[in-house]
Amino acid sequence: MPLPEPVPDIRSLDLLRSVAELGSIRQAALRHGISQPAASVRLRALEGILNVELLDRSRGRAQLTSAGVAVVQWAGNVLEQMRELVLATQALEVAGHTHLRIAASLTVAEYLVPGWLSHLRSSDPELIVSLEMGNSHHVVQVIESGGADLGFVEGVHAPRALTSRVVQSDDLVVVVAPSHPWARRRLTVAASDLAATPLVVREPGSGTREVLDDALAAHGLSVNVQVELASTTAIKSAVASGAGPGILSKLAVESEVREGRLVAVEVADLPLERRVRAVWFKSVALSASARRLMRQINASSVPGS
Amino acid sequence: MPLPEPVPDIRSLDLLRSVAELGSIRQAALRHGISQPAASVRLRALEGILNVELLDRSRGRAQLTSAGVAVVQWAGNVLEQMRELVLATQALEVAGHTHLRIAASLTVAEYLVPGWLSHLRSSDPELIVSLEMGNSHHVVQVIESGGADLGFVEGVHAPRALTSRVVQSDDLVVVVAPSHPWARRRLTVAASDLAATPLVVREPGSGTREVLDDALAAHGLSVNVQVELASTTAIKSAVASGAGPGILSKLAVESEVREGRLVAVEVADLPLERRVRAVWFKSVALSASARRLMRQINASSVPGS
DNA sequence: AAGAGGCATAATCAAATGTTATACCTGATT
């Protein structure tokens, strides 16, 4: 369902943030390259849309109200996500003159890369990063052919011929619609149940699928495919609309499970462990920026105060 | 610094999400209440702004490219934050006919409430919630006077005369600018060092300040105030520009510390523990919606698969 | 071969958004 109209404008939120930072509409307008009256009108329009008084103009200079302080904080989250979107997208289109070329599986690119890029950017605004996406198999090929400096793949096996290092673990889960029988039982499902049931899964060649295949193979079982889909969102909606159980990254279904749109089911005897690995060309030293990225990833996955 | 122009439009991102969901520009346009050509143009404009091909129109119906899949995912994050902003702001303005009245300290309102509201909304779209903000002291008063059903305060002590329950723990940290001497040492600072140094702190009456005062009082010390500011962001920028060490919620400085704009310093012998407590009127049963909120908060603070 | 569903382009128009000019306000300074 679409966002309810009217929607606050991103640029107005950005402007408000600047007002909060600079303490004056005038200065904020200047920084944004628009005239002071334009800024004044925009902010008033924003107040109208949100139906809240954000600024107190009664004392000469604009002063945030307490509601304004809160809205600035909330707007900061929106702006941060937007910044990540823009950065990540820019990395997709970059052609030459890149300092760091990343290749990542789709899941890693969707869920992890934007945050990394945002951090990289704040530590070095000049750095140009490119991002190539594909399934895990494709990433390995790109790295092997020298098309990227650093790759990120998911799966159980570390690819041969490449140096690799586990960066994050992201297990898979079986999810079903809330109306599905499996959603009711507090009991866990067995691997054999899973193999006997037609499932909604990712296509062969993807890291997600590989983990599932391997885990079942260890029991002498194989996947019973109901549908193969190439994106996580496609699987989510198929599962939610009752197509059958689906297998997805825990990362990917976190919000849906929390909000009850999907239900995660335990599989007793099946270790659906998936590891995100950084991979790079054997015996080739990582560039300075690649090393910095690795350091940042380590730092953020093991948060210390 | 402002977002670099041109900025993708929120409504276009929302439209793209609908296209991804419905598999057709036409259907998406319908759902958004605009004409098909308008949607077509908007999407093309979005592609221009992002400089990426998002849709493959060569086969009759619009099909997401792989870049499109990624952008939809990233856009989802933006839209989610925007939805939280709108919900939280709406709660600020609601006058009558509310089903659940929340009063929260500013920090809780800024960092925790939007997520709660978003989850509440997805479990019950009809529920009308109001949000009153103030410092911890004020929240207690509002609850005592029957102005809200459920309050959230930070601080060491559970307020007398109200039933309370710890909901989340959010410790305080001492932060300094990266250029500050304390940022260098791996050693920890002592409580006496802290008391001897002029600090940037929140105003008395705030939960943050109370924790600090109490912790120092336990050592027979008191705060040496450099500046008192009424918002976390104000403190952040004061600290970042070298005003001196500041004391803030770990929650509030997480991103700044991760990105190196601020440095968190350990204080050896000072337990700066702060607990977020839900409080409500003694011997008054919580309403159904209040209980549901409490359940959701518990569920999300102890995440299980 | 025909029809249904879907997308793009063109012509046109309304609304939103920006700019400059100008007046008023507030707090600080002399």
Next chain:
DNA sequence: AATCAGGTATAACATTTGATTATGCCTCTT
């Protein structure tokens, strides 16, 4: 107390953006 600097609001006008309807072409299905 008068003045000045910085800041904000309003008005008039120009521009740009974004929407609508009309229409043509494409693709897949039957």
